[in-house]
Amino acid sequence: MPSIKCSVTECSYNKEVECFAPMIQVARDGNLSNAQNSDNTKCETFKPKG
Ligand code: SF4
Numbered sequence: 737m738p739s740i741k742c743s744v745t746e747c748s749y750n751k752e753v754e755c756f757a758p759m760i761q762v763a764r765d766g767n768l769s770n771a772q773n774s775d776n777t778k779c780e781t782f783k784p785k786g
Contacts, residue, residue, distance in 0.1 A: 748783045757781050 740755035749757040760781040764771045771777050 742779070744779070744782060746785055747779075748785045749781065 740760065741753060742750055742755045743753055744750055745753065747755075749755050749760075760779055762777055763780050765776050765778045768776050
C-alpha cells in the first residue's frame with residue numbers, strides 16, 4: 737500500500753496523519769454519479785476511534 741497522508745486523525749486507522757488501513761475504499765459522495773472535484777469523494781473505510 738503506498739503511503740496515504742490523511743488528516744482525519746479521529747479515524748481508528750490514522751496514526752500521525754497517515755493511514756494504516758490495509759486498503760481503503762473511496763467512493764463518490766452522496767448520490768453523485770460523476771465527481772467533479774475532491775470534495776465530491778469520500779473515504780468509506782473511515783472508522784471512528786472507539
Ligand atoms: S481509513 Fe480513510 S479516513 Fe481513515 S485514516 Fe485511512 S484514509 Fe483516512
